[in-house]
Amino acid sequence: MPVRASSGIGRRCPVHSSSQRSPGSPDYEFRPPDDWSDFAGVVGLAYGGYDHSPDHRAVVAELLEPKRSLLARTADGPCATLAGYSLEMTLPGAGPSPVFGLGYVAVSPAHRRRGLMRELVRRTLTDLHTARAEPVAVLNSTEPGIYGRLGFGTASQxxxxxxxxxxxxxxxxxxxxxxxxxxxxxxxxxxxxxxxxxxxxxxxxxxxxxxxxxxxxxxxxxxxxxxxxxxxxxxxxxxxxxxxxxxxxxxxxxxxxxxxxxxxxxxxxxxxxxxxxxxxxxxxxxxxxxxxxxxxxxxxxxxxxxxxxxxxxxxxxxxxxxQLYARAVDVDRALAGRGYAVETELVLEVSDPLCPWNEGRWRLITGPAEADCVRTRAAADLALTARELGSLLLGGGSVTQLALAGRVTELRPGAVRAAAAAFRHDPAPFCPVVF
Ligand SMILES: CC(C)(COP(=O)(O)OP(=O)(O)OC[C@H]1O[C@@H](n2cnc3c(N)ncnc32)[C@H](O)[C@@H]1OP(=O)(O)O)[C@@H](O)C(=O)NCCC(=O)NCCS
CATH class of the missing domain: 3.40.630.30 (Gcn5-related N-acetyltransferase (GNAT))
Known part of the structure; x- marks a missing residue:
């Protein structure tokens, strides 16, 4: 179901999730763009002043879904953008499934490090959750260090x-x-x-x-x-x-x-x-x-x-x-929406400050054909953040590797081995398109 990027539309508010907001920072209005022309100036500037050729612009403008996208603006005009795409992507064991694509996350140089990117992503994920729209969000990242803090993990290489x-x-x-x-x-x-x-x-x-x-x-x-x-x-x-x-x-x-x-x-x-x-x-x-x-x-x-x-x-x-970065919009729907290599049962303790509805313990019952994921009070087998979970969604990330790196904590002996066998997919995930 398509969802509008609607959280707080039209309301002006300061953005201050980053500690670097300085006194006198402008208030921002968040709303969907009318069309690509609302994005073009910010995108051109954010990516180094390379304006798109008319042919290229026609291609990206055709792909833009204004009602699923979001921009931030001040009285002077647009200053940050996020394009939302309704994609169909193959998920492990589940075939082509709806996922939400984020692209053209761009902030004008004069407005950086004030929390605008974080706020655009937070609003987008909140809207997807509220509307029970796509359970998984995916993106390509210009730099690998950007999106982990927002719960996106490396899902394919x-x-x-x-x-x-x-x-x-x-x-x-x-x-x-x-x-x-x-x-x-x-x-x-x-x-x-x-x-x-x-x-x-x-x-x-x-x-x-x-x-x-x-x-x-x-x-x-x-x-x-x-x-x-x-x-x-x-x-x-x-x-x-x-x-x-x-x-x-x-x-x-x-x-x-x-x-x-x-x-x-x-x-x-x-x-x-x-x-x-x-x-x-x-x-x-x-x-x-x-x-x-x-x-x-x-x-x-x-x-x-x-x-x-x-x-x-x-x-x-x-x-x-x-390559691709992925994140669970809703842990239960994301984990129940894919297939697994083996049958097993695991309780995952998830930490996800950006999407607090995901925090807590989830019982995951896996099988090749179907899976189930519900809230539980049972003791956890594994503890991980939304970022690590994101890297497992397409079957690419290795639970063993993440555990050895200290990014997944094993709370019940044998849980890493069980999760590693269940989550991994062969062939490896790969996305042939940059969006
Ligand atoms: C990357 C970009 C969108 C960040 O926008 P921003 O509004 O400055 O980001 P925020 O202020 O919301 O930053 C949120 C956090 O991410 C960090 N961050 C931002 N950009 C980062 C980068 N390039 N590398 C590492 N960390 C980054 C911030 O330091 C902040 O950290 P904190 O949680 O410790 O406070 C912006 O710099 C930009 O437009 N860059 C050029 C285009 C681009 O690369 N876009 C990404 C497309 S995938």
């Missing part, structure tokens, strides 16, 4: 690769007996229907995958000339059999020469396939592109099959980083 031309050999895989595959290279716009079909086919299993239709798909395919940074235009490689598309790769080339030899960089932006044959064919073709030198991919799943296909994965220098 991404790996970047750079395969040098001399390490492009892939293992042979047995033929799958299916119809032969052919490859075609076309423009993203022409490939829209085929990419949409493959994205639908890739949606079910891996947590973090996003339903991409309409404006979200157009965002993935958008290629504003002003944003190419000297590279060629975005191209789409399609693997097709007689019955339809089986995979796509969105990529671009950047010209480069070494001692008179062409060593173009092939940058893979997005790649999906519905079966191993289509997947391997696309990577093989990307690694074999004429003029190509290094093939790079900035964000792939940590268990991407290409790491098992390359005969020399070490040369690709895989580098892992944090």
């Amino acid at each position: 991404a790996v970047s690769l750079a395969v040098p031309v001399e390490a492009r050999e892939l293992a042979e895989i047995p033929a799958d007996g299916g119809p032969p595959l052919t490859l075609d290279v076309t423009s993203p716009a022409e490939a829209e229907a085929a990419v949409a079909a493959v994205c639908r086919g890739c949606l079910g299993e891996r947590p973090g995958m996003l339903r991409r239709e309409g404006a979200w798909l157009r965002r993935s395919l958008a290629d504003p000339p002003a944003d190419r940074g000297g590279a060629g235009r975005l191209l789409c490689m399609l693997a097709t059999d007689g019955t339809g598309p089986r995979g796509y790769a969105l990529y671009r080339l950047t010209a480069g020469w070494t001692r008179s030899y062409p060593r173009y960089t092939v940058s893979v932006h997005d790649l999906g396939a519905t079966d191993p044959a289509g997947y391997a064919l696309l990577w093989r073709a990307l690694l074999d592109i004429d003029l190509g030198g290094t093939v790079t991919a900035n964000a792939r799943p940590v268990d991407d099959p290409v790491l098992a296909l390359l005969t020399d994965p070490r040369s690709a220098a895989p580098t892992v980083r944090d």
